[in-house]
Amino acid sequence: MQFSPILATATASYRRAALSVAAVFAVALAGCAVTPTHGPSTSNATPELSTQTMHAYHGRFSVRYVDQNGQTRNAYGNFDWQQQGDTVTLQLLNPFGQTLAIVTSSPASATLEVPNRQPVTAENVSELMQRTLGFSLPIEGLRYWLESSPAPTSRAKTITDPRESSRLKEIDQEGWTIEYLAYADAPATGVKRLDLTREAPPLDIKLVLDR
Template identity: 70%
Template sequence: MLITNRSTRFARYTQAPRRAALGFAVAAAVVLAGCASVKPQGPSTSNAATAVTAQTTRAYHGRFAVQYVDQNGAQRNAYGNFAWQETGDTVSLQLRNPLGQTLAIVTSSPASASLELPNRQPLTADNVSTLMQNALGFALPVEGLRYWLQPSPAPTSKAQTEQDPQQPSRLKEIRQDGWTIDYVAYADAPATGVKRVNLSRDEPPLAIKLVLDQ
């Protein structure tokens, strides 16, 4: 397993926001300078048919922690806040460092994707995985997250699901497209939806922790 002592590691991000922000910026700069030829890893469903209608609108805000391995085989960490806006088939994802400064803005639709970095020209590609991998060193599974955050398996591929034995109406785990999605906590009533979710895959190694604000 890529992440050990997950809860301890994740808690540290609130104790060292400046170090985390600097680490993310350095990692992004190194990748931008040297990995233009990196190919996207893992399956992408950017061009697949989707069950989300044009009228669907969703928004999520919260915190993220990412642990990944860069092109040189070194383990890297990124922490911060995120804002997710989904309208129909289009997703806009803004990543900020713990101090609130924008790190990247990603826009994904079935036809194309773009990524904006501070003080740089926008980058474009036909899928979001390519852009994030080349620019940031890791790629969040944006297309899968559209469904996993609901929570529900994506309709574009086969999935295995496990219900929460304590509350069978809730999902405990989804395994899909090489990802394991663990639902750690749900919001307390009267709020609804996912509160904490961990995502991980083995190849290439990538682990993501999300805490959603209600």
């Protein structure tokens, strides 16, 4: 799946998939500087990332997923990510700048807001997505993976980029494979492009981070 159709996808396709897209793309996080690792390893990440107080990012997503009817769908759009402490607010937009959903996640609760609908609330993001879509995503893990670091909640296999030992090439954790395809050019830092895949239930996510 390529990013070339991001700005050219027909409006009708977004209307058909808008509600499902809203929750599926709650995974669209942003990258920051990588924690150096050395070769393939199995380890736990340090908890330092969770103590950082503020992150704000913008980017584009392309996702292939299976809906509740067993149909494979593709969707594209943009996202804005705001993190204050442990609270994340993610705004999902279609390529025309229209809001698809706003997802708010904190240790105490999670809320999904869709235009012209009442907000839906649950104790956490996984429960919310499971209840509304029939599947859930490891949002807390993705917060770390998209910062090019394993989540501190479980053991993970990491592979260092052979061309640059200070950067990760891959993380395998909790049934997900996270591939780091590009990093920002100096003087900028952080992840520029990454792919996330999961086999069961199947989900493929491609992200390009603009900042």
